[in-house]
Amino acid sequence: MSSTAAAGTIDHHHDPSTSTGIPNKKLLMWLFLASDCMFFGCLISTHLIYRLHPPPGTPSAKSVFSIELTSFSTFILLMSSLMMALAVNAIQKGNLKSLRVSLLTTIFFGCIFLGCQVFEFNNFVFEKHLTITNSILGTTFFTLTGTHGTHVAVGVLWLILMYVRSFQPQDLDKRRGWFLVNLVHVLALVVAILLGMNLVLGTTRALEATGLSAATLAHFASGAILRILGLLVALAVLIRLGRPAGPVAFNEGNAMDVEMMGLYWHFVDIVWIVIFTAVYLLEYI
C-alpha cells in the first residue's frame, strides 16, 4: 500500500489490508497451484495407468529415453529455482540490479531446459521414431512433458515481462514514449531467446552430423548469417535498454509481484521432479 511504502518499511509477510494478513495475490497463486496440482495429477495418472497396460508393439521406454540429457536439464531447472529465490530476496531488499541479474539467469536456465526438451523431442521423433500418434507411450509422454514444457514457457514469458517491467520509468508524464520502449524491450528479449535457441540447436545438429571441425562451423555460420546478425542486433538493443535513463517505478512495493511469479516457478520445478521420477526414473528400477 502506498501509505506504508511512504513510511519506508514494508513487512513482506503481512498485509494489514486483508482479513488474514496474507496478501491477495499470494493466496490467489497458492489456490491456482492447488488447481494445477489436479491438472498434472490427472495427466500423470493417465501416463502411469497406460504404462501398466502397454499394447503389443509398444517400444520400451528405456530404449527411447536418454537419461543423461534429462538429468542434466533437470539439474539446470532446479538451479533456476535457486536463482528465482535470489530474485525474490533481492527485490524484498530493494536491490534492483541484483533482481535483474537473477531474473535474467532464471530466464537463461529456463531456456536451457526448454532447449533440451526441443532437442529431446526432435531426437525421439526423428531418431527413435516415437511420435505422438504411433504408440500409447508417445501419446502420454509427449502430452505430459509437453504440458509441463508449456508451463515452463509461460513462466519464461512471465519472467521476461517482469524483467522489462523493472525498467518502467517513475515519471510517466515526461516519458510518453515508454510504452513503445517497453514493447521493443519485450520483443528484443523474445527474439534474442528464439534466435539463440535456434542457433545453439542448429550448431548441435551440424556437429552431430559431421563431427567437430572448423569447416563444419564455418559452413553452418555462413548458412545462418542472417540469424546471427539478428541475434547480435537484439542483444545490442537489450544492452542499450538495460540501462535505465532515470528513476524507475519498480521497487520494494512490487516484491509480491515477483514472489507470486516465484511461487509459480518453484511449483513448475517441483512438478518436474515428480514427472522426472514417475516418467523417467521409474523405467530404470
Next chain:
Amino acid sequence: MADALAKSDFIGKEEHATAIKPFVLWRPTAKTGLMSWLTTVDHKRIGFLYGISALFFFLVGGVEALMIRLQLMVPNNNFLSAQQYNEMFTMHATTMIFLAIMPLSAAFFNFIMPLQIGARDVAFPRLNAFSFWVFLAGAIILNLGWFMHDGAPNGGWFGYTPLTTRTFSPNHAIDLWVMGLQLLGVASIAASLNFVITIINLRAPGMTMMRLPVFTWMTLVTAFLIVLAFPAITIALVELMMDRLFGTNFFEVSNGGMPILWTHLFWVFGHPEVYILILPAMGIISEILPTFSRKPLFGYPIVVFSGACIGFLGFGVWSHHMFTTGLGTVATAAFALTTMAIAVPTGVKIFNWIGTLWGGHLQMRTPMMFALGFIWLFMFGGFSGIMHAAAPADAQQHNSYFVVAHFHYVLIGGSLFGLLAGIHYWFPLMFGRKVSEFWGKLSFWIIFVGFNVTFFPMHFLGLNGMPRRTFTYDYNMGWNGGNYLATIGAFILGVGVMIYFVVMIYTYFKGEKVALDPWDARTLEWSLPNPVPEYNFRVIPTVHARDGWWYEKHHKEEVAQEQKEHAQAEEAHGGIHMPFQSIYPLFAGIGILIGAIGIAVIDADPGPNLVGKKLATCLVGFVVFLSSVYLWSLEGNEGYHLHIDADGHEIPDDHGASAKH
C-alpha cells in the same frame, strides 16, 4: 483497525489518474450505456450479466426439454428425427447444467456474497469481468452448432468415448462441445479463485469465519469444489481434443487406449459437479428459512460443517456412476458405502432446516414457499439417490428413466427451486421492487404441480424398463400412460415458469416499490439502500454477531457511533478506493473466442503448409489474447477515490480525481 478499514490492494498513486498515458492505457470511465457494461468491473453488474445470460439459456434449455417431451408424448412419434433428438437431449443437459444453473449460482455469488461479508468488491475485479466474458464465449461456442451444417453436439452430456472420438463422430459437433466446455471450465475456475480469495481475505472487521452467512459459506465450499474438480474434466477434454485433432491414442482402442479412462476422469469431475449445482441452493435456503421463521438458523456450525463435509465426500463417490462397468466387488462396495455416507451430512442439513422452522413464526411469503418446496422435493430426490447407492439395485436402475426422475428431482426440485427462491428473496435488494404475493404464489403452485406431474411418473417408467435417451418406443411397451402424463406435466411446468418470468419482468418495471430491508432480514446485504451504490458500503461495517444486520438493528446507537468513527478513519486514509474500469478482460475473452472458433469450427488445413486457415485463426486468437493480457497488466490495478457524505452524496475532492477519471 484503521489500516484494516482502508481495505484495498491498491499500490499505485492517485496522481496516476491524471498522468498523460499512451492511448491504449486510457481507462474507460462510462457509467451508463453499452460501454459501461462492456468495461464494468463492478461485482453487482457482473452478477446481472451472469443472471441475464443464465435466464436466457434457461429458456433455451426449457424449449429443448419441451421438444424432447413432445417427441416422447406418444409411441412411434416422428416429431423429431433420431439425430435431432440426440442433439436435443445433449444440448438440454449441457445448457441447463453449464449455462443455466451454474451461471445463475454465479450471479448470486457475484451479487450477494461480497455484500454479505461487508466488502466493496471482489478481490480481483478485472479477473471477475474476464470470467464472465470467457463464460459467454464458451456459451456461444456450445450453441454455434445450431447454425452450422454439422449440427449441435450430440454425444450426451457426459460425452462418453469412443462414441465421441473421431471415428464415430467425425464432424465438428463434438469439437464444439469439447471447446465450449473447456472455456466454461476456464471461466468457472477463474471466477472461483476470485470468490475464495474474496471470502478469505475481504471480510469486514469482526466477520469471523464462523459468523459468515451460510450462503457465503456454501459459496466458499462450491468455489473450492470448482477449483479442484474442473481440472479433471479439463484434462479429459484435452485428451479427447488431442485424439480428435492430432490423432493421439488416449481413447483409441486399436492402439491401446482405454475408453474407461474417460469415464473415470469425467465422473471425478462429474460427481463434485452435482454438489457444485446443489450447494449454492442449500446456502440460499439457509438464508431464507431463518428470515421467514423469525428465528436464527438452527445449529449454524453443524449446517456449515455438513456442507463442507458434503463437498469433501463428494470427491470420493464418483464410481457410483459406473457400477455397471465391472469395477470389481471391493471397489463397488467401497463406493456404495461412501455414497451412502454422503446421505448423512445431507440428512443433517434437512433436520437443521426443520429445526429452524420448528416453533418459528412462519411467514408464508413467496420465497418461503419455494424454500419449503425445495426441502420436500430435494428430499424425494435424495431418497431415490440412496436407492442408487445400493449397487445391486443400481444395476437395475442404471440408465433408465428412474435415474432421469432422480436427478431432475435434485436439479429442478433442488437447485432450481433454491435459485428461484433466491431470485424472489433478493429481488427487492436488486431492483427495489417486490413481486406481488398472488402472482408469486400462483407461479409456485403451477411449477410445483407441473414438476411433479412430469417427473414422478418417470420413476415408474424407469422401473418398467424404459431406457433414458431413447428416441421413441413401441405402443405395447406399457409406457404410453406415463409418457403422456409426463408431457402434459412438462407443459404445465412450462406455463408456470412463463408466469414466473413474465411476472418478474412486469415487477421490474411496474412492481410495488419497497423500502429498505422489506423482509426484516438478518444478514448484512439488507443494510444497503436500493439501488446498491457502486461502492456498496459507505462505511465498512463492523460485525458483532452471526446475524450482523440483526444486531445492528437492535443496537442502533452503538452502531451509529462506531460508523461515525470508522467514516472519519477511512476519510483520513483518502476516502473510498474504487478500481478503474477496463476493456481488456473483454478483449481477452474475444481472443479466446476466436482461438476456440479456430480449433472447433474451421476445417483442418489440407496438406502440410503452415499458414492454413485453421492455424491462422488460432494464431489471431492467441495474439489478441496475449496482447490484451499484456495491456491488462501494463494498465495496472489503479483506481480512484470517492468521498461520500452521511446522506450518500458524493463530495467532489480537491484533485478532481473522483468519478470523472
